[in-house]
Amino acid sequence: MEIMTLVVTGPVGAGKSTFIRTVSEIDVVDTDRRATDETASLKHRTTVAFDFGRLQFGRNRALHLYxxxxxxxxxxxxxxxxxxxxxxxxxxxxxxxNEFRYSRRILTFMQHRSRVPLIIAISHSDCEGAWTPENILVAMGYNAQKPAPPVVIVDPRNRASVAKSIVKLVQSAMQYTRSFSKAG
Amino acid sequence: MFGSLSDFSLGELFQVLEQGEKTGRLTIYSGRRGESQKDRISQTPPRNYYIWFRRGFIVAAANSLDNQGLSKLIDQRSWIEGGTSVLAPGFCNVNLPLGICFKSHGLITAEQLKLLFSVQVLRQVCQLFTLLHGRYHFDEKAPLAYPEMTGLSAPATDVTLAGLRNLKDWSALEDKLPEPDSAILSLVEGKPHLKLNQSELRVWEFADGTVALKDVAARLDLSLEKVRKIAFRLSVVNLAEEFPLLISASDMMNLSLDDEFVDDENNLFFMEEQAVKAEAPVRKSNSQEFIAPPPMSDDFLQELMRSLNNS
Known part of the structure; x- marks a missing residue:
């Protein structure tokens, strides 16, 4: 089986679970754990939750989303x-x-750990108080000196919209693959 | 761009306006949304404050839109004989800052302009950082208020630094402060271009993404709270950014996953196994250690795209 692994990250409530659920062909799996050692008495509950979804295509190929x-x-x-x-x-x-700063924190962490392709997917853009993509990118630290990665507007509830976002990421992955091949 | 200062603080807002090189008018409403007269009893009556930006620089501030603020400041100081009202209408070009106009006619000096700007902008705007629950609205289409402009300007972050240094009540910013387990990472080459105070400079020395703020506090013998506030200041003025560090081995050992979860996804199990057995990550940035999993083949990606486009 040939598997591509994508990670969906962002603050709580941005729509990560919905995003994965919308495109996954299996019921999304999430984990929710309690501390089971002596720390359990100190910490009421330690949750390590992440979602997992899968999209199979072709004979032996699948996309895994975490x-x-x-x-x-x-x-x-x-x-x-x-x-x-x-x-x-x-x-x-x-x-x-109020979550832009936290999103920026995530991005900083990710970008210092990995150079794989990324996209910024903006959800809830039709809600009251929504910022424009341009201003969100500035709030996340992108400006003329620091160009932003590809950006898409996404409705995590809408399969076509989610698919479009992943296509955007796949396009970046293709460029990455080609640059990797040239370098290699 | 509008919202609540409790969601997006004035410092963060100034950062966006400066970094985005915005031009327009920022309005700050000091009252809470939906606040009743009864709620406001014993409080300062809500007021509107206006700050004009030009390409990310603050050029003027006022508490009304009558275009009289700067003239009143000049009149209070009796710098123009008979007051500014004696000047004929059209004395100044409507598209020229009033301060520049008066200076070019020899009515006020450059030093007086600096003083006016300090009173009108620096002092007034710094006070706004004490507003915890105001609301903001930035109008990119609002014209510049030339009658309120001295012709001088200040980077928004200069004002932020001064405003946050004087801030006593940080309760509204509590959840924005960098985490004790995070480090800070410099965003500038060499030394900071802003004038930092001694405590800020000491914390700045650790802006290399390797030392957790709680350890910085211990090493400098400063309270963690103070170090977090300084780190926040450094981040909103674009000198540094918060850099999350990996959780330590000892913290990881406190986290034990039970085995109640059963699923047929080997990959998921792999992840969980790794979570428990992972070699103790240490509290350092590993910023040079880039991870590069093998990229997918072009053929794979093409097929995936086709599949997604057809879904």
């Missing part, structure tokens, strides 16, 4: 996921400016 945990304290889980990823989507809710 959603990162939303909490920054699980950096190690992000690290494990990013090590496997051949691309990632940073999902940002346009109407939640």
């Amino acid at each position: 959603g990162t945990p939303g909490q920054s304290r699980f950096d190690f889980m992000w690290d494990i996921l990013i090590r496997k990823a051949q691309g990632y989507v940073v999902l940002v809710a346009a109407n939640r400016p």
Whole structure:
């Protein structure tokens, strides 16, 4: 089986689970764990949740999608996921400016760990208080000196919209593959 | 661009306006949305404040849109005999900052203009950082208010630094402060271009993405809270950014996954196994250690695209 692994990351509530569920052909799997050792008495509940979805195509080919945990304290889980990823989507809710700083934190972490292709997918762009993509990118640290990665507007509930986002990422992956081949 | 300052603080807003090289008018409403008269009792009455930006620089500020703010400041100081009102209508070109006009006619000096700008912009805007629950609206189509402009300007981040240094109540910014487990990473080459105070400079020395803020605090013998506030200041003025560090081995050992979860996805199990057995990541950035999984073949990607486009 030939598998491409994509990671979907972003703050809680940006639509990661929905994004994966919408395109997955299997029921999305999520994990939710309790601390089972002595720390359980100190920490009421330790959650390490990530979503998993799959899209099979061709005979022996599949796309695996992993959603990162939303909490920054699980950096190690992000690290494990990013090590496997051949691309990632940073999902940002346009109407939640209070989360832009956290999204930027995720991006900083990811970009210092991996150079695989990424896209920024902006959700909730039709909601009240939504910022324009241009302003969101500035809030996330992109400007004239630091060009932004590809950006798409996405409705995580809509299969065609999610598929379009992944296509955008795949296009970046193709360029990456070609540059990798040239370098190699 | 509009919203609540409790969601997106003034410092962050200034950062966006400067980095985005925005031109327009920022309006700050000091009252909360939907706040009733009863709620406001014993509080300062809500007011509107206006700040004009030109390509990311603050060029003027006022608390009304009557275009009289700068003239009033000049009149209060009696710098023009008879007051600014004695000047004939059309004395100044409507598309020229009033300060420049008066200076070119020898009515006020360059030093006086600097003082006016300090009073009108720096002092007034710095006060706005104390607003915890105001609302903002940035209108990119609003014209510049030339009668309120001295002709001088200041980078928004200069004002942010001064405003945040004087801020006493940080409660609205609590969840924006960098995490104790994060480091900070410099965004500039060499030394900072802004004038930092001693504490800021000491924290700045650690802006290499390797030392967690809680360790910075311990090493500098400063409170963690103070270090986090400084790190926030450095980040909103574009000198540094928060850099999350990997969770430590000891923290990881505190996290034990139970085995109640059963699924037939080998890949998922692989992930979970790795999560538990992962070799102890250490609290450092590993910023040079880029991970490059083998890219997918062109053929694979083409087929995936076809599949997605048909879905």
